[in-house]
Amino acid sequence: MSLRTFLTRLILICVLPLVLLAAYLAADNVSALKTQYQLQAQTLTRNVTIALDRQVESLVSGLQVLAASSSVGDPARLGELYQEAQLFRRTFDSHVLLSDLSKQMILNTRVPLGMPLPHLPVVRGRSAFSVVTTTGRPAVSDLFFGPVAKTPLVSIAVPVVRDGRTTHVLLCLTEASKFQHRLDELVIPADWSVSVLDSNNAVIASRSPKGEHPKRAQGSLGRFIGGSTLAPWSVVVEVPERTYGAPMQGAVLAMLAAIAAATFVSVAGAMLAGRRLARSVEALAHTPQAVPETGAPIAEIEKVRGMLLSAAAAREEAEATLRESEERLRLLGDNLPESYVYQYLHEADGRTRFVYLSAGLERVHGVTREAVLADAWALHRQIDPGQLPELARQEKASGDALSDFKMELRMRRADGEWRWLQLRSRPRERSDGVVVWDGVATDITEPKLVEARVEHLNRVLRAVRMVDQLIVREQDPLRLIEGVCQLLVEHRGYGSALIVLTDRAGGVLHVAQSGAGDPFPGVAEMLEREGIPSCCRKEIGRTGVFSITEGGHICVDCPLSKGLREQRTMCIVLRYEQDLHGLMVVSLNGHEGGDSEETELFAGLAGDVAFAIHNIEQGRERVRMQDERDRFETELRQAQKMEAIGQLAGGIAHDFNNMLSVIVGFTQLAMVDLDAEDPQYRNLEQVRKAGERSAELTRQLLAFSRKQAAAPRVVDLNELIAEQRKMLSRLIGEDLEVEFQAAEALWNIRIDPSQAHQILTNLAVNARDAVQGVGKVTIATANVNLDPDESMHLQLAPGEYVLLAFSDTGTGMDLPTQERIFEPFFTTKKEGKGTGLGLSTVYGIVRQNAGAIQVESAPGAGTTFRIYFPRTVEEAAKAQENSHETQAAGTETVLVVEDEEQVLNLTRVMLEQAGYHVLPARGGADALATCESYQGEIHLLLTDVVMPMLNGKELQDQVLRVRPGVKTLFMSGYGEEIISHRGILDRGTALLSKPFSGEQLLRKVREVLDAQ
Secondary structure (H helix, E strand, C coil), X not given: XXXXXXXXHHHHHHHHHHHHHHHHHHXXXXXXXXXXXXXXXXXXXXXXXXXXXXHHHHHHHHHHHHHCCCCCCXXXXXXXXXXXXXXXXXXXXXXEEEEECCCEEEEECCCCCCCCCCECXXXXXXXXXXXXXXXXXXXXXXXXXXXXXXXXXXXXXXXEEECCEEEEEEEEXXXXXXXXXXXXXXXXXXXXXXXXXXXXXXXXXEECCCCCCCCCCCCXXXXXXXXXCCCCCEEEEECCHHHHCHHHHHHHHHHHHHHHHHHHHHHHHHHHHHHHHHHHHHHHHHCCCCCCCCCCCCHXXXXXXXXXXHHHHHHHHHHHHHXXXXXXXXXXXXXXXXXXXXXXXXXXXXXXEEEEECCHHHHHHCCCHHHHHHCCHHHHCCECHHHHHHHHHHHHHXXXXXXXXXXXXXEECCCCCXXXXXXXXXXXXXXXXXXXXXXXXXXXXXXXXXXXXXXXXXXXXXXXXXXXXXXXXXXXXXXXXXHHHHHHHHCCCCCEEEEEEECCXXXXXXXEEEECCCCCCCHHHHHHHHCCCHHHHCCCCCCCCEECCCCCCCCCCCCHHHHCCCCCEEEEEEEXXXXXXXXXXXXXXXXXXXXXXXXXXXXXXXXXXXXXXXXXHHHHHHHHXXXXXXXXXXXXXXXXXXXXXXXHHHHHHHHHHHHXXXXXXXXXXXXXXXXXXXXXXXXXXXXXXXXXXXXXXXXXXXXXXXXXXXXCEEECHHHHHHHHHHXXXXXXXXXXXXXXXXXXXXXXXXXXXXHHHHHHHHHHHHHHHXXXXXXXXXXXXXXXXXXXXXXXXXXXXXXXXXXXXXXXXXXXXXXXXXXXXXXXXXXXXXXXXXXXXXXXXXXXXHHHCCCXXXXXXXXXXXXXXXXXXXXXXXXXXXXXXXXXXXXXXXXXXXXXXXXXXXXHHHHHHXXXXXXXXXXXXXXXXXXXXXXXXXXXXXXXXXXXXXXXXXCHHHHHHHHHHHCCCCEEEEEECCCHHHHHHHCCCCCCCCEEECCCCHHHHXXXXXXXXXXX
């Protein structure tokens, strides 16, 4: 090996540690840059995932609340469920579907209630319906296009669980554009791209730099993926190569250039030094010296001297080169960003002394190198005192084992700013036994703050999820706000929390707070005493998060002015839609949080709390409405009971009518042939009176059952009452005063005037019996307009009605009596003093005329009956006087059709005695045969309405085909409700109600025959 080669290698070996140190520093710097970009990209990925999960979770929570409704699965309450689903649709702007496990849709907010619905359509992608039925848990589908609107949709499904098993599935169809809107609201670096993909890599939402289309990175470099915890989706964040790789590539190239330059200079210097040294030694070794005149020189000594001189020159040159190399390394260390190079050791007395410090020390610590080299405690005094014992322990362990040292320290710069410092060093032992640490100190404050911020947001997110679970199960607003405050503090998301619950006008209802000690000293007392302070009241009209301890918001006498002025405090108004519910205030721990993401998360939490309070209030309102509904159902059952009793009474009355017609009719015929003084005449008179009284009872039963035949016309109720007022006064006696309060411009109603007289008479008799001694009866009329709530209570349609109020000052009634007063034959009077049909008759007449009756009474407080008749816009008809008396007798031919033989015989005898020619028929077939076979003229068809095989209306139609122009008189024991279905009670139709006397029969027959 030549001397030049040996010297060159020797110099390279000396320079190699410095080159390796420079390479290590370059790699560490590149790693720090890469870590910084990765943290930023991962944080963005996590934030987008959190935003998506929050939006999906709000929809899932809303569906779960809807699934917990008792109306789900109850066909009778499908309308109520439809209204709740429409409320969900208006709240979340998403349609709701209810399906059974066979995928048959039961409800769809997209179509009106009651329309036929198909099976759920089969969509591509992951089916949320199948996942729900398989797992029993909420699920979210992939992206698909709606079968109707052809828009990108996402379905969210939750199970409806009853008795531990899934019975139905609730689905929410929400447009993918809502997730795009949510993504557009997030803060994203200008040149970064974000995409939300489903499990099939279909793009749900994306955001790219302006003017660029989203591109898929080919490798993992600059591409970061996060997964949603609630949906089978992934979030992809892509950092452009010019942003992600260029700075690191620049740093690598700069460091490689510096290393290459140092290596080149070192190699060149080594080669030059070796060549020059080798030439000198070679020249001295081979060039003869001049011999002095005094004697020959000692050649060996001269050669050694020359070699030593040459070696000294070479050493000086090498040292110069080394100094130049060290200077370059020093410059490299001085220019490290946010870092500095150091060497330190421990003296024999245990004190620390720095041997070398690069210029970066002054940038990181704010002190000069000279001060630190003179006194190492100039740096030690900046370190957090709590970390000094651990620092000493780790230094000792590293020095004893000669192992690498690494530690993160919190230190306070000379200007008072707190920073984080990372120390990395490797100890080595010198020949004298002293251990020296060679290392690099790096300022890691920014990455540390990013890490702390991410951890803080994670704690807040955990608290938010716990609050969402509390919202689902808690139904008491006070316990809810207390639980929210406790959860926000327990999960170390915030230092303290305060929620003020207010009414719609801003009045304080409840105050809840949580935190160490008294987190908001004096605030609760101030709120209870003075209400919401002016600093918060002026913010009620705004939206978003604001600070009450920044920007001069604090009032002069506010309790927060002392305890929380140095802490960052966030406040937000709890508002759902336009309803104010209160305020929520939190204080932040130290330097954590406070950025846009923090405020956005806090605003979302406040929105959930406001929505929960709103739902609780709505739930209580639904309970109140359910109580009201139960009351309506009780009244409906009472009305149905009255209907059933009325049907029974009407049927019995009809059968009695036929029998009574025979009894009364034949009794009158027998009485015609007897002298008035004959004892048999008096006996028959009693039979006739009993029959007529029985007939009156049947008419009352028919009135109660709304089967009484009536001839309604348009009347003015004020005129009817005025005409009957004197008769009522005579009826109730002189001890009762009758007062009539007539409304001006009273609307007209349509009713049979005789029925109106019946109502007034029965109410007057009832009032007379209720008043003991002197009293007063008040009759009042009024025009009223019933709203939906009032009309539902009265079982009427909303609209305009005429009110008749009949009040007395009698003994009144208790509630059990009020529930039965309209039942037939129920009476509180003594035996023999009443039949119990008076109020039943009133009830039947009112219902027959499409009205309603309401009673208000209490023992000792009198009774008031309120009767509502529907208004008619027709004009009242003027009464026409009959100018002549109808003649009962006649000679015309009458075809009598009746399926009851006794009634047929009675009718025939009555008519024949009056001179009429009668053709009797037992049914429709006999009547038609008589019409075809009889040669003479038939003037009148007198037929029963309800008959087997062929009813009266059908018989009339067929008779008119055979004998046009024949007049018709119908007779029936049924009333309006039964025979109206057979087309009989049209205007102008003649009807004779059973039972009837001979005089009534003859007068009605004559009236029909004489009519034009």
